[in-house]
Amino acid sequence: MSQTLPADAPAALRLVAPLADLAFLDIQSVLLPREMSPLEAWRFLMDRPIPLFALAFRLRDAISARFGVKRLGGFGGALPESVSPGDRLAFFLVEESAPGLMVLTERDRHLDVMTAVTVEGRRLAITSSVVTHNLFGRLYMLPVAPAHRLIVRYLMWRARRA
Template identity: 60%
Template sequence: MPTDVPLVAPARALAYHHVARVTLAREMTPLQAWWAMQARPLPGLALAFRLRDAISARFGVKRIGGFSGDRPTQVAAGDRLDFFLVEEARPDLLVLTERDRHLDVMTCLSTEGRVFTVTSSVKVHNAFGRLYMIPVGLAHRVIVAAMLRRLPRA
């Protein structure tokens, strides 16, 4: 894993931090691994995003809509990848963020050889952000694990 994988805030200030990795069947860039994770959507994930949007919108959180299935051939800082802002794009690292008044989320996709790592970090700003992260933090671990299990066969 690249040693310079960033976090959204210093570790002591995070409300959530999760790292998951898998050894791929072949080397991929972080963007290629992202496409592979999105290739076969997890059952129920679209419904989960719709529920998230319906509930969160009542608290002033913008709707994210979920994953589009779009497959750009490249991304650069400032581009959008689904609901994420691309903050950095290198051959071994893709830094994706979503920030609002409740929380800041950073998901980093990194590769080193055939090892692919997803590093997620969240800094909350208020009570709604803390409450939001209770179910989302648990669901995130399950969703990422399920997506990564599919990758070695991708």
């Protein structure tokens, strides 16, 4: 993937692979109503159901399972008050948790996904990067990439209105 980082990319940027190796990169940000930790910001975004999200994950799991991809189950349940590396947050593995930064990953034989939640003052940025390992991973990203951008855009819109 040939691209450059936007000028407003977070200072604590984390990517799943070098920029040139990425199959997908999305960085979106919003000004929060108050300063929050990355986990608080995640909770702020994810505490209310996203319309059709559960259905989308059920559909994703039903289709992907036929190709040997593990079921994710989507987001849901109570969110923890704190996380440490090695913990799970929904289906994501917490790889890093530090002031201003929380790094979440999901890796399998088809692709590696990293979502970095960074907070600088009141500015929240969600950086999602993906590297694919095979044809299935590349095909999987065809519908997922635009859906991901739309979902994160919706979350940012919702955060602006809060």
